[in-house]
Amino acid sequence: MNILIINSGSSSIKYQLIKMPSKKVICVGSIERIGSTDAISNYKTDANKVEKIYEIASHKAGLERITSLLLDAEIGVLKSTEDIDAIGHRVVHGGADYTETTLIDEEVKSKIKKLSTLAPLHNPANLQGIVMAEEIFTTAKQVVVFDTAFHGTVPVKAKKYALPNELYENDGIHAYGFHGTSHKYVSEKANEYLHKENTKLISIHLGNGCSITAIKDGKSIDHSMGFAPSNGLIMGTRSGDIDHSFIYYMVNTLGYSLDDVNELLNKKSGMLGLTGFNDLRDIEEEASNGNANCILALEMNAYRIRKCIGAYTATMNGLDAIIFTAGIGENSSLMRQLVCKDMGYFNFQLDDSKNDLRSKKIREINTTDSKVKILVIPTNEELEIAKQVYELLN
Ligand code: ADP
Numbered sequence: 001m002n003i004l005i006i007n008s009g010s011s012s013i014k015y016q017l018i019k020m021p022s023k024k025v026i027c028v029g030s031i032e033r034i035g036s037t038d039a040i041s042n043y044k045t046d047a048n049k050v051e052k053i054y055e056i057a058s059h060k061a062g063l064e065r066i067t068s069l070l071l072d073a074e075i076g077v078l079k080s081t082e083d084i085d086a087i088g089h090r091v092v093h094g095g096a097d098y099t100e101t102t103l104i105d106e107e108v109k110s111k112i113k114k115l116s117t118l119a120p121l122h123n124p125a126n127l128q129g130i131v132m133a134e135e136i137f138t139t140a141k142q143v144v145v146f147d148t149a150f151h152g153t154v155p156v157k158a159k160k161y162a163l164p165n166e167l168y169e170n171d172g173i174h175a176y177g178f179h180g181t182s183h184k185y186v187s188e189k190a191n192e193y194l195h196k197e198n199t200k201l202i203s204i205h206l207g208n209g210c211s212i213t214a215i216k217d218g219k220s221i222d223h224s225m226g227f228a229p230s231n232g233l234i235m236g237t238r239s240g241d242i243d244h245s246f247i248y249y250m251v252n253t254l255g256y257s258l259d260d261v262n263e264l265l266n267k268k269s270g271m272l273g274l275t276g277f278n279d280l281r282d283i284e285e286e287a288s289n290g291n292a293n294c295i296l297a298l299e300m301n302a303y304r305i306r307k308c309i310g311a312y313t314a315t316m317n318g319l320d321a322i323i324f325t326a327g328i329g330e331n332s333s334l335m336r337q338l339v340c341k342d343m344g345y346f347n348f349q350l351d352d353s354k355n356d357l358r359s360k361k362i363r364e365i366n367t368t369d370s371k372v373k374i375l376v377i378p379t380n381e382e383l384e385i386a387k388q389v390y391e392l393l394n
Contacts, residue, residue, distance in 0.1 A: 001019070001020045001021075001085045001086065001232070001390060001393070001394075002017060002018075002026070002078075002083055002084050002085050002086075003017070003018050003019075003020055003084075003086045003088055003389050003390065004016075004084050004086075004087045004088070004099040004133075004137070004140070005018060005019050005087075005088045005089055005090070005141060005382040005383070005385050005386055006063075006088070006089050006129050006133055007089075007090040007092070007129075007381075008059060008089070008090075008125050008126055008128060008129025008130075008132075009122070009126075010081055010121060010122070010125045011034050011127050011236060012030060012031060012032045012033070013030065013031045013032060013034065013059065013062045013063060013066065013129060014029075014382075014387075015027075015028075015029050016028050016029075016086075016382040017065055017070070017077060017078075017215065018382065018383065020386055020387070020389075020390040021390060023366055023383060023386070023387075025041065025383075026045065026077050027043050027044065027045045027070065027077050027265075028044050029041070029043040029044060029066065029069070030042050030166055031056060031065060032067065033056075033342060034056050034057075034058065034061075034062050035056075035057065035058070035167060036056070036061060037055040037210070037352060038053050038055075038063075038064070039053065039054055039055065039209050039338040040053055040057035040127065041053075041054060041056070041065055041066075041069070042089075042137075042323055043069045043075070045075065047075070050069070050075060051347070055239070057123070059128045059129060059132055060132050060135075063129070063132040063133065063136060064136070067081065067136050067137075070233065074086060080101060081136060081137050081138070082139045084137050084139075084140045085140060085141065085392075085393075086140055086141040086142070086327040086389050086393055087133050087137055087140050087141070087142050088143050088144075088145055088385040088386060088388070088389040089104070089126065089129055089130050089133070089142065089143065089144045089145070090126065090144075090147065090181065090381065090385060091112055091122075091123065091126040091127075091130075091144050091145070091146050091147070092119045092123055092126060092144055092146070092147045092148070092178065092229065092271075093112075093115045093116075093118045093120035093122065093146070093147070093148055093176065093228075093394055094115070094146030094148045094149055094176075095111065095114075095115045095118065095148070095176070096172045096174075098111070098144075098146050098148070098149060099112055099146075099148075099152030099336070100150050100152075100350075101143060101145050101146075101149070101388040101389065102143065102144050102146075102175045102392075103141065103142070103143055103392065104130060104134075104142040104143060104144050106153045108126065108144060109130060109131070112126065112127045112130070112144070113127055114212070115281035118176075118227065118228060119228060119229065121229075121266065121302050123178075123231070123256045124263040126269055128342075129188070130142060136195060141393060142329070143388075143389045143392055143393070144386050145181060145384075145385045145389070146178045146180070147178045147179060147180050147181060147229075147372055148177060148178060149180050149181075150177070150179055150180030150181065150183055150213075150220050151176060151177030151178075151180050151213075151223050152220075153178060153219040153220050153221065154220055154221055154222060154223060155176070155191065155221065156174075158175070158221065158222045158315075159175040159176075159177075159387055160174050160175075160318050161173065161174060161175070161226075162390070173227060174227065175223065175227060175229075176225075176226070176227060176344050177211075177213070177220060177223035177225055177226075178209070178211055178223075178225045178229040179205045179209065179211045179213075179225070179229075179319070179326075180380050181381045181384045181385060181391075182203075182205050182222070182325060182379040182384075183203045183205060183211075183213040183215065183220060183223075184220075184384060184385040185375050185380055185381065185383070186203055186205075186323050186377040187201050187203050187215045187218065187323065187361060187367075188218070188378055189362060189377050190203075190321055190323050191218065192365075193362055193375065193377075194320060194373065195320060196218065196320070197218060198217045199215075199216075199217065199218075199320045199321065200214075200215075200216055200309075200316040200318045200319050200320050200323075201214075201215040201216075201319075201320060201321050201322070201323060202214055202215070202309055202312050202313070202319060202322045202323070203215055203322075203323045203325065203355035204304075204322060204323060204325065204339070205325050205326045205329060205379065206233075206325070206327070206328035206329040206332075206335065207236075207295060207326035207327045207328060207329075208235065208236040208237075208278075208327070209235050209236070209326070210232070210233040210234065210235045210236075210240070210326075211224050211225045211229075211232055211233060211307075212224045212232065212233060212308045212312070213304060214312035214315050214316055215299045216316050217383065221251045221315065222311075222312060222314070222315055224240075224308055228266065229361065232304075232308075233301070233303045233304050233308070234251055234270050234271060234274075234300060235270040235271070235306060236270050236271055236272060236278045236279075236280075237266065237267050237268065237270045237271075237272045237273075237278060238265065238266050238267075238269060238270045238382070239265050239269035239270055239273070240270065241304070244266070247261050250264075254305050254340075266319065271283060271297055271301065271323055274293060274296070274297035274300070275283040275291070275293050275294045275297045276293070277294070278326075280335070281330050283297060283298065284298070284332065284334055287334075297307050298333040298334065298335070298338060299338065301335070302335060302338035302339045302341075305339045306339055306343070309322065309339075309346065310346070315345055319346065319347070319348075320372065320373065321372060321373035321374070322348065322372065322373075322374055322375070323375045323376075323377050324336055324339075324374070324375070324376045324377070325376070325378065329376070330376055330377075330378050330379075331358075331361060333355045336350065336355055336365070336374075337350060337352070337355060340355075343385070346372065347370065347371035347372045348366055348370050348371070348372035348373075348374055349366060349367045349369070349370040350365060350366060350367070350370075351365055351366060351367045351368075351370075354366075359376075360378055362375065362376070362377050362378070363375070363376050
């Protein structure tokens, strides 16, 4: 079964064509900077690697470009759009209705649209990807995998806010949790690695967006993000936790509009706000040259992760392993070192030389006498989506 995975973001479309059940990746690619005259198209198969810059005005034009590459007589991998059996779409917010992988119909699309109020940066672009894919791949089954789905198991005591009850009951206001596909994938890999199903894990996803999940016996039981993917850890451009009274102060006393505050919290804060840089590689480089803002930002970032580890260890009354994943978690030995420093009380100790080794494989970076394992597990959200689509359709 040929499954095309589409992750349609606000200015990009990432895609992978995966053959199931063999899990063979036939092709990987992306189109970035959609809406500009110099959008970048990347396309890679076993035999070919092509990067080109074009004008790509819309998501529709982007998906048409992807289709023409897939069908290209020389470098393509398909003869017809009908060779795609199913498309797996990543959608960020599934709200209270969707905690499972779901076949797309008109009702599902209209609910995704409605849920855009909860994830305005993500859901509209995700929906656009679905509508375009339906137009182009008319015979393929269209399936959606929600980022919130894995957190459907978080108990009410953990996900409910201390607000008047009717907001929970009538308006669905509670913590949903995000990055579920990634946390599910790496926690299952950790259980395989540990040869155990009944485990207490803390999964730390550190990319542009960052989140941390407590996973007991394979189920998400608490998560650092909430109603929207904005709170919890310090992220690339998002502030993570703040005291909500600050918003009223900004508006009522400092004269900001609500939209300005929203923009500030989501796009100008986090590591960018603290350092002037968004990419962690630049921040590490600056820190190594003595940039005090960068040194402090790295410490603040690690401090918040450490507090969450303490909280989740208490929640689960124990811990078997912590997992680092995503761009920063998989690649930044410095961030892992800052997080794992002096955690003897929690029974884990980093082996510095193992931490410094680079690899694309699952690895254990704790000392041999560390009771709690420290694992680095490369995430693979596309493969997880392909697995879920395949399971649903079979
Ligand atoms: P997204 O949330 O967009 O999927 P990624 O998981 O790709 O993000 O992570 C992006 C982050 O990973 C960036 O901040 C980047 O700086 C960081 N990153 C990638 N490689 C390295 C590296 N070698 N060292 C430190 N940080 C890295």
